[in-house]
Amino acid sequence: MEENTTLEELQKLPFWEKGEILVSSGPAGEGNMNLVLRVKTANRSVILKQSKPYVRKYPQIAAPINRIKIEKAYYSLVETNPVLKSFSPKVLSYYSESHLLILEDLGLGSDFSFLYSGKNTLDQQTLKALAEYLNALHGLQIEGFPDNSAMKILNHEHIFNFPFELENGFDLNSIQPALQEISLIYKRDIELKEALKKLGARYLTNGNTLLQGDFYPGSWLKVDDGLKIIDPEFGFLGDKEFDLGVLFAHFELGQQPESLKKKFLIEYQHPYSSTLLDQYQGVEILRRLLGIAQLPVALTLDQKKHLLEKGRELVLAQ
Numbered sequence: 001m002e003e004n005t006t007l008e009e010l011q012k013l014p015f016w017e018k019g020e021i022l023v024s025s026g027p028a029g030e031g032n033m034n035l036v037l038r039v040k041t042a043n044r045s046v047i048l049k050q051s052k053p054y055v056r057k058y059p060q061i062a063a064p065i066n067r068i069k070i071e072k073a074y075y076s077l078v079e080t081n082p083v084l085k086s087f088s089p090k091v092l093s094y095y096s097e098s099h100l101l102i103l104e105d106l107g108l109g110s111d112f113s114f115l116y117s118g119k120n121t122l123d124q125q126t127l128k129a130l131a132e133y134l135n136a137l138h139g140l141q142i143e144g145f146p147d148n149s150a151m152k153i154l155n156h157e158h159i160f161n162f163p164f165e166l167e168n169g170f171d172l173n174s175i176q177p178a179l180q181e182i183s184l185i186y187k188r189d190i191e192l193k194e195a196l197k198k199l200g201a202r203y204l205t206n207g208n209t210l211l212q213g214d215f216y217p218g219s220w221l222k223v224d225d226g227l228k229i230i231d232p233e234f235g236f237l238g239d240k241e242f243d244l245g246v247l248f249a250h251f252e253l254g255q256q257p258e259s260l261k262k263k264f265l266i267e268y269q270h271p272y273s274s275t276l277l278d279q280y281q282g283v284e285i286l287r288r289l290l291g292i293a294q295l296p297v298a299l300t301l302d303q304k305k306h307l308l309e310k311g312r313e314l315v316l317a318q
């Protein structure tokens, strides 16, 4: 399946009911990793998500094809919990051999990337909903979850390694003039890199808590029916502080008021280590400013300098 796969071809999928005629198909929204199509028939609309052995938008970059299996396992697990179910698309079908997941269409919506403009504060209702989601997710009793180490290794590279490599070939001046020079401070920081090595090794081990694994504004979808959480392809069993740290890092990148974190933590019900939360938060800040997975942030060079320092301090928190 490709973006331009014809309706005739899509019609051949065994999924459709008898006599169900496809009317249209097109990209479901913004996304880089996978093929995600919205397919409409006369009386319904569904989402087709297919993983490839590479990043769909950058076919020269290999990516674990099993990520769709993780997504399927994640959605099937969260369906057993009424709270999580209300935040998630239903799984309609799954074809493991063609790496194809068919999901309920949650409707047209927008993600929360607008937060990076720094001009909007996340509303209280969404903040509470995010806490409600993580409360339920991190409280799940998990019997088993498929191994997601291939995706973790990929993520590990782009969180803990690549952004801090002296000669990684990624010219940060193409993102913002003089950022490359600033990045060298962190790329040459032995103490920071030692701490990151430890934290990275920890990220790679297995834990008992099911994590969304990529809990940032791009995975939150606002639709008519409220807030939805999608795209759990980086899900794994690990430290709950990872989801929390990523969340808080994106509050920083979106220039959210510090009070948001406090408000979130009042709602969050599980015990956690604030040191570990700080560390994951720190590395997520650093890697989003220095690594390849850039965001549409509205930060001046001085603001980035300040945030990079903050990220470093958080990683080195004791």
Ligand SMILES: Nc1ncnc2c1ncn2[C@@H]1O[C@H](COP(=O)(O)OP(=O)(O)OP(=O)(O)O)[C@@H](O)[C@H]1O
Binding pocket: 028, 029, 030, 031, 032, 033, 034, 035, 036, 047, 049, 089, 103, 104, 105, 106, 107, 108, 109, 111, 218, 221, 230, 231, 233
């Ligand atoms: N179940 C759904 N209902 C409605 N819209 C959806 C659904 N799933 C995905 N979308 C839309 O398609 C977009 C891409 O989906 P998704 O984030 O799952 O793809 P991806 O390829 O994994 O993206 P990324 O490159 O960010 O990892 C979403 O941002 C959203 O707009």
Ligand SMILES: [Mg+2]
Binding pocket: 033, 034, 231, 233
């Ligand atoms: Mg994705």
